[in-house]
Amino acid sequence: MAAYPPTLEALTLLDSIAKLSDGLKNGEQGAREGLLGACSKLISELSHPTETMLMLLWAQPSHHTILRMAVEIRLFQAMSGIGAEGQRTADIAAKCAHQADPILVGRMLRHLAAMDTVRETGPDTFAPTALSNAFAEPAYQDSILYIFEDFQPVHQATPSFFHKHGFKSPDSGVDGPFQHTFNCKGDHYFEYFPKHNPEMGRRFASMMEAWSKGRPRWFQEEYYPVRQRLIDGADKGSEAFLVDVGGGTGHDIEGLLQAFGAEIPGKLVLQERPEIIEIAQVSPEVQTMAHDFLTEQPVKGARAYYFHSIIQDWTDPVNTQILKSIVPAMKKGYSKILVNDFVVPNQGAHWAQTCMDWELMESLGARHRTVAEHTALYEGAGLKVVGIWRHPQSVDSLIELELT
Known part of the structure; x- marks a missing residue:
């Protein structure tokens, strides 16, 4: 893509990132969170609109689909014991479920590496990351399944809900995009689980467990005394x-x-x-x-x-x-x-x-x-x-x- 000159905001963010980097090295509280926000904004400022479009509409949807397939073939479990040097695709595929084709597994791994979910350590060689190891855990697996199988249809049906009901924020817990998607008007979200889809409810509860991981807990001294x-x-x-x-x-x-x-x-x-x-x-x-x-x-x-x-x-x-x-x-x-x-x-x-x-x-x-x-x-x-x-x-x- 042609050169895209940095904006004044991007140059300002670079100065901010340099200061936050020093803070991170010195253990300053909040430096990590500040860096995450500043780096995210910098990517947005440096990216051409077409690059951003491709990331949002091409790369991320493909990433989500591959994550779902990875759950199906137990790819992250197959990678969890691999060392930092990595392992060849054929060896990883041999440990996957459903006799997954090594060529297919290789295509999945290349995109996962491009999205920083796994690490590419050499030609046709891949190693796990902290993220991919987390994705091997049951709560994270359930989170992927819940979002892809159970909630993505709601995202997709939301525009048609507003076309049908007018473009006003819903104020009902029993007549919203979820009920529109699953044709269950009158059933609250939490009532729907036990009545119609207990597995969806189980996945949701498991996802809430994953949601709590890595977050400050309310009973920590720095949070609430x-x-x-x-x-x-x-x-x-x-x-x-x-x-x-x-x-x-x-x-x-x-x-x-x-x-x-x-x-x-x-x-x-x-x-x-x-x-x-x-x-x-x-x-x-x-x-x-x-x-x-x-x-x-x-x-x-x-x-x-x-x-x-x-x-x-x-x-x-x-x-x-x-x-x-x-x-x-x-x-x-x-x-x-x-x-x-x-x-x-x-x-x-x-x-x-x-x-x-x-x-x-x-x-x-x-x-x-x-x-x-x-x-x-x-x-x-x-x-x-x-x-x-x-x-x-x-x-x-x-x-x-x-x-x-």
């Missing part, structure tokens, strides 16, 4: 310490248990839909309980009721019902609600916030909220915001609520 805000002042005679409401397979409550162990002065309770409770992965110390969070909270007087990515999944009227089902169980001046969710800035939202906001709209008719929108929602349910905490390397936040 659990000892000062929850453990200190907790009633040692109280039966329940924390209830993880809608807590998936238990990665948050299990992480809290592993982090604080005997310091936790009461019971930990995981609540979820029955089919998710059946596959929960928690220690015996955690009590599991099937519960619909739209109904009255059965665990009374807990120190904290924790919601991770729950508020973002529902419209304001439903969220008000969810919160009001907790309020009668709370002890005034003692119990807290902890909302681990995205708080969208008024300017400069991160791509993880913007893409998930779009997918929330498609799947749930829901959205992310600003500080003002969060505050108004909670005040309407008889709650007040005590504080908002955020880890320096996190794009989500922890909102602490108490009864007004």
